[in-house]
Amino acid sequence: xxxxxxxxxxxxxxxxxxxxxxxxxxxxxxxxxxxxxxxxxxxxxxxxxxxxxxxxxxxxxxxxxxxxxxxxxxxxxxxxxxxxxxxxxxxxxxxxxxxxxxxxxxxxxxxxxxxxxxxxxxxxxxxxxxxxxxxxxxxxxxxxxxxxxxxxxxxxxxxxxxxxxxxxxxxxxxxxxxxxxxxxxxxxxxxxxxxxxxxxxxxxxxxxxxxxxxxxxxxxxxxxxxxxxxxxxxxxxxxxxxxxxxxxxxxxxxxxxxxxxxxxxxxxxxxxxxxxxxxxxxxxxxxxxxxxxxxxxxxxxxxxxxxxxxxxxxxxxxxxxxxxxxxxxxxxxxxxxxxxxxxxxx
Amino acid sequence: xxxxxxxxxxxxxxxxxxxxxxxxxxxxxxxxxxxxxxxxxxxxxxxxxxxxxxxxxxxxxxxxxxxxxxxxxxxxxxxxxxxxxxxxxxxxxxxxxxxxxxxxxxxxxxxxxxxxxxxxxxxxxxxxxxxxxxxxxxxxxxxxxxxxxxxxxxxxxxxxxxxxxxxxxxxxxxxxxxxxxxxxxxxxxxxxxxxxxxxxxxxxxxxxxxxxxxxxxxxxxxxxxxxxxxxxxxxxxxxxxxxxxxxxxxxxxxxxxxxxxxxxxxxxxxxxxxxxxxxxxxxxxxxxxxxxxxxxxxxxxxxxxxxxxxxxxxxxxxxxxxxxxxxxxxxxxxxxxxxxxxxxxxxxxxxxxxxxxxxx
Numbered sequence: 001x002x003x004x005x006x007x008x009x010x011x012x013x014x015x016x017x018x019x020x021x022x023x024x025x026x027x028x029x030x031x032x033x034x035x036x037x038x039x040x041x042x043x044x045x046x047x048x049x050x051x052x053x054x055x056x057x058x059x060x061x062x063x064x065x066x067x068x069x070x071x072x073x074x075x076x077x078x079x080x081x082x083x084x085x086x087x088x089x090x091x092x093x094x095x096x097x098x099x100x101x102x103x104x105x106x107x108x109x110x111x112x113x114x115x116x117x118x119x120x121x122x123x124x125x126x127x128x129x130x131x132x133x134x135x136x137x138x139x140x141x142x143x144x145x146x147x148x149x150x151x152x153x154x155x156x157x158x159x160x161x162x163x164x165x166x167x168x169x170x171x172x173x174x175x176x177x178x179x180x181x182x183x184x185x186x187x188x189x190x191x192x193x194x195x196x197x198x199x200x201x202x203x204x205x206x207x208x209x210x211x212x213x214x215x216x217x218x219x220x221x222x223x224x225x226x227x228x229x230x231x232x233x234x235x236x237x238x239x240x241x242x243x244x245x246x247x248x249x250x251x252x253x254x255x256x257x258x259x260x261x262x263x264x265x266x267x268x269x270x271x272x273x274x275x276x277x278x279x280x281x282x283x284x285x286x287x288x289x290x291x292x293x294x295x296x297x298x299x300x301x302x303x304x305x306x307x308x309x310x311x312x313x314x315x316x317x318x319x320x321x322x323x324x325x326x327x328x329x330x331x332x333x334x335x336x337x338x339x340x341x342x343x344x345x346x
Numbered sequence: 347x348x349x350x351x352x353x354x355x356x357x358x359x360x361x362x363x364x365x366x367x368x369x370x371x372x373x374x375x376x377x378x379x380x381x382x383x384x385x386x387x388x389x390x391x392x393x394x395x396x397x398x399x400x401x402x403x404x405x406x407x408x409x410x411x412x413x414x415x416x417x418x419x420x421x422x423x424x425x426x427x428x429x430x431x432x433x434x435x436x437x438x439x440x441x442x443x444x445x446x447x448x449x450x451x452x453x454x455x456x457x458x459x460x461x462x463x464x465x466x467x468x469x470x471x472x473x474x475x476x477x478x479x480x481x482x483x484x485x486x487x488x489x490x491x492x493x494x495x496x497x498x499x500x501x502x503x504x505x506x507x508x509x510x511x512x513x514x515x516x517x518x519x520x521x522x523x524x525x526x527x528x529x530x531x532x533x534x535x536x537x538x539x540x541x542x543x544x545x546x547x548x549x550x551x552x553x554x555x556x557x558x559x560x561x562x563x564x565x566x567x568x569x570x571x572x573x574x575x576x577x578x579x580x581x582x583x584x585x586x587x588x589x590x591x592x593x594x595x596x597x598x599x600x601x602x603x604x605x606x607x608x609x610x611x612x613x614x615x616x617x618x619x620x621x622x623x624x625x626x627x628x629x630x631x632x633x634x635x636x637x638x639x640x641x642x643x644x645x646x647x648x649x650x651x652x653x654x655x656x657x658x659x660x661x662x663x664x665x666x667x668x669x670x671x672x673x674x675x676x677x678x679x680x681x682x683x684x685x686x687x688x689x690x691x692x693x694x695x696x697x698x699x700x701x702x703x704x705x706x
Contacts, residue, residue, distance in 0.1 A: 053592045058618060062588035065617070069581060164450050169422020170702045171605070171634040184617065262580050262609045264634045267422065271578060309582075313589035319575045320545075 084290025134248020521556025583610020
């Protein structure tokens with residue numbers, strides 16, 4: 001901070017051109033991470049004026065339920081992006097784990113296994129399936145020294161293929177009641193659906209892990225300077241495998257919640273979700289070059305996309321303009337962030 | 347599926363003449379090519395002119411080497427699997443080979459490589475469900491240039507002149523039927539909305555148009571207030587329908603043009619506590635939509651007859667290859683069946699439900 005303060009005091013001595021851009025940069029720097037929160041509040045105010053129904057329980061439930069799968073995926077994606085990696089396969093892993101777990105549950109129900117066993121094995125299958133995709137990504141990236149973009153692009157396609165192989169590409173609807181109830185259950189007299197609660201818990205827990213633990217610190221260290229991290233004694237490869245495994249595990253959890261929400265597992269679930277997850281992380285201020293990003297930022301990023309989705313329908317914006325608007329918000333958010341970053345580093 | 351073939355539309359003189367012209371052009375072209383086996387057998391039964399049903403009985407061994415390629419919109423969808431089953435049954439009866447290849451997603455990007463690769467294999471005829479009205483034109487043109495007749499099944503292309511025939515479910519009628527069924531449930535008044543997949547898909551666009559037009563022309567007290575696109579995501583569809591319920595308090599119906607719209611709309615309406623107030627019309631008897639229909643999450647289901655489409659396509663290709671072009675109608679519309687929650691378990695309805703696996 002003292003470094004950036006100095007030029008301002010020295011500015012009158014230079015006293016040449018109007019330093020409007022540095023002033024703007026200083027302004028952005030002061031705001032810090034809170035600017036994304038400001039954008040979110042601005043969106044809520046604008047849409048709220050245009051469509052007061054935004055401030056209803058129904059709108060809250062619509063927006064928060066929509067955000068569940070994207071927030072969970074984006075949390076995993078945040079860890080990956082901070083290490084200067086990317087996980088394009090998390091949407092595919094979501095669909096795969098949902099189908100794998102549903103297939104196990106369908107077989108157990110048809111063979112009259114107990115409900116408890118069916119539910120436990122089904123959920124375990126989903127989480128393990130997601131975890132395996134993540135582990136596969138991590139091992140391919142670290143052992144074969146392949147770029148994360150290529151590896152996860154490949155697993156995106158391959159895993160989608162496996163998903164279709166599981167049940168000839170068709171959906172599974174034979175599920176235990178526990179799973180279908182999980183999708184509709186809520187607390188606080190209906191204000192907080194269980195899937196939303198789970199997503200928030202994931203954000204809080206992993207937010208803590210990233211910000212307050214050695215694991216989180218090492219994640220930043222690897223993303224800032226991988227060689228340096230290695231020299232400092234961090235077992236970089238092992239750490240990266242764990243980061244991709246977390247992304248996969250969370251995709252498995254998201255697969256469970258999507259399956260529960262629609263009382264069926266479909267192979268197309270999670271299709272294109274990785275784009276929303278990456279956009280959420282980018283809006284949240286993470287650098288795709290690694291070393292920077294927070295779960296709080298990602299949370300706000302997901303919230304911005306979800307509020308946009310709700311608000312644009314509530315205000316009857318034509319569907320194609322909705323796509324245009326969402327695309328421009330992503331670009332604008334990242335563009336503003338770059339100006340802010342430049343202010344911080346120069 | 348023991349479904350009877352659709353009655354062919356009468357009075358299509360122009361199409362008929364065109365068919366004859368194409369057929370003779372084909373015969374000339376085929377004489378020059380290496381596959382002479384096709385043309386040698388083509389001339390003999392042409393004069394018989396009997397009804398098409400006789401073709402099934404006369405499965406003469408001379409046509410055994412005809413290979414008809416069926417390219418679905420995607421290989422993993424019950425709709426197309428049911429179509430494959432119908433087509434394979436007919437191919438077996440006629441004694442021709444049927445191949446089945448396609449992409450695993452409904453997109454030109456996935457379908458184009460398959461179609462281009464097929465050209466090298468030089469099949470006797472191509473039956474295809476084009477995944478885009480424009481993008482498939484160029485590859486289909488290549489087949490036509492190679493004197494391979496092309497028949498569009500279910501979806502079609504804009505340049506229908508390239509096609510020997512086009513067979514489709516009557517998607518406009520299906521959309522209109524959904525509109526009628528929803529209007530009946532809602533006592534002919536209130537707002538309705540459409541949750542479509544993506545623009546540019548001829549079938550789902552026709553369903554939406556049929557629905558919208560029927561509401562506009564037949565129900566003066568009903569209004570179509572929105573059309574949303576869910577991009578094949580149930581999560582997106584759910585959010586859209588929840589928000590439509592919110593922004594249009596007098597919403598009484600949602601027409602979802604495919605499974606993901608139906609799942610999203612059904613989930614949204616039960617979550618919003620609007621069951622019995624907002625009615626959902628949906629499309630296609632896949633296991634998931636049938637389950638939704640049975641439990642009342644959706645109220646109306648328009649069921650197509652893909653088995654009949656596949657069967658007719660094989661028959662027309664066979665007619666074309668055996669010189670009976672005059673019997674091929676240019677356009678065939680296969681009617682739909684409408685199911686409601688009340689009739690969901692009726693054997694007269696369940697026999698139309700799609701199959702999820704077929705190997706043959």
